[in-house]
Amino acid sequence: MSKNLLLMGLPGAGKGTQAENIVEKYGIPHISTGDIFRAAMKEKTPMGVKAQQYIDKGELVPDDVTCGIVEERLKQADTKNGYLLDGFPRTLEQAKQLEIMGEKLDKKLDAVINIDVDPDILVARLSGRFICKSCGATYHKLYKQPKVEGTCDNCGGHAFYQRSDDEPETVKNRLKVNLEMNTPLVDFYSKLNLLHTVAGDQNITDVTKDINKILTNLD
Template sequence: MRIVLVGPPGAGKGTQAAFLAKNLSIPHISTGDLFRANISQQTELGKLAKSYMDAGNLVPDEVTIGMAKDRMEKPDAENGFLLDGFPRNVSQAEALDEMLQSESMKLDAVLDLEVPKEEVVKRIAGRRICRRDSSHVFHVTYSQPKKEGVCDVCGGELYQRDDDSQETVRKRLDVYHTQTEPIIDYYKARGLVVTVSAVGTVEDVTTCVMEALKPDEDGK
């Protein structure tokens, strides 16, 4: 299957992408991972992206598109892939269409994970990260540490990242609604969008997603 995953920040896209990629035996292609890999390997696209980022500018669509194209041409993506973070706007969606058409391929589904705005704010603004090890993550409501402000795993100090503040989260949501949400309408016009509520346990959401992606009686 060839799937595009969309949803606001805090929808759990990364978590669901990992489950889906494993269950469907397709690679999870994340734009964040693509940028990090290209920059660390000092590819031409990576150097170009870094030059924009170092200057505090947005990386142009053509650079992101080039990275995604290179990754989708790898052998492990021959039988499908799960795109996470790309396309991010309608022009990138159009570029993806052109790429796939040139290879006589097409998307099977656009998975839209829906979460109410206030739930997103609550999820992200409540996160607390360990200063010693950023993989140790807690939450003031959903996953509280035994001792407030102290990591259960290593005893490090827990803190809130600057970009997890309520004000920043709301700004990120505004950017998502302005830039990325329009691609949902773009794909809806072609009957590709599958909408699933991302409210509930990870397991429940995964079950709903897998059910929604099953072919119907017509094999679609």
Template sequence: MINLILLGLPGAGKGTASEKIVDKYHLTHISTGDMFREAINNETKVGLEAKSYIDKGNLVPDEVTAKLVEERLSQPDIKEGYILDGFPRTTYQAELLVDITKRLNKPLSSVIALEVDESTLVDRLSARYMCKNCGATYNRISKKPKVEGTCDRCGGHDFYQREDDKPEVVKNRLEVNEKMNAPLKDFYKERGLLTVINGEQTPEEVFKDIDAVLSKIK
């Protein structure tokens, strides 16, 4: 069983890496966003507790989020292991996760951090733009329309960039995320669980490095 956390700033390639890991190792990908939606839709006890905070516009306390994670990690579909995405975000949450994994006897096998230079991340994230007509998303670096200036989905010619994809906003977002990420990396480094991988490589090269780490666990 492989139990994994992937760390990395927005744009570092965690989503692509997760898909490749799931394909090869059949781990259950657990995203905090999906987990919240699922628990609220299913009206579980913890889901309803989380909803009571969200409905008032308040942040869900760490302890409630941790209960949701424990509820999700207890489910029978986690046979081969899990990838946690979006939790923990702080060292306090990381400590709560240690207690959860002890209780469930599903300890972390590895924590992999994808490191990418800030200027590369700004380039990647601020290259995103959308079709004004249908909302299809494109990227000037990695996902251009088949015909330049024409949307693949609706044939429209009007494109725009969202405010939060503009370089100055992206840079601020990355700084906020890095402040959260750095203590987490230290937390897992101290426990001998952290491997840092160069996320500037192609997705195939990144996965090759991840695979080298996971194959030793398997």
């Protein structure tokens, strides 16, 4: 049975790792919007050319062009046994268009996996990174502290800094924006009985096991 899947989750929820596991286990392509946008523009597909025109002007690519690029990708032969969407849809309108597209191509979604993690945990995960000023070695408050506190393992330097992207306030704002975007999609897929929520604050192996259980039950 084909596996037409959508993977959802806030930044830091561990989607990348789980996407790799799903793609490897089921042999389906990982369709990440960033990747397919770049590919469509490079190959100058009809929708890729349109997208490039908006990007060159510094404008947001409208939904119909974004959906067109996804449709071009879903028509490719490697999706015949399924696909894993990641980063699309981002809006309710895109979600509705995806339903229409799935119907038209006979590739409707079978399941939406939502990796759910408490935003406070995500702030700790995402804002924990710090960098050695001397050599650029990266560390993490939770996962990778220097062997000797305050001393870089790599060069012995004592000065560290944090990128502005990794500062807690920046991270909180990013999560807030993503949460506001995701909530209507979670409701939409819940009403369609496609939503499967997995607790993402467990260890990675247990998250993988839970996802595998859901996907096995689809057969």
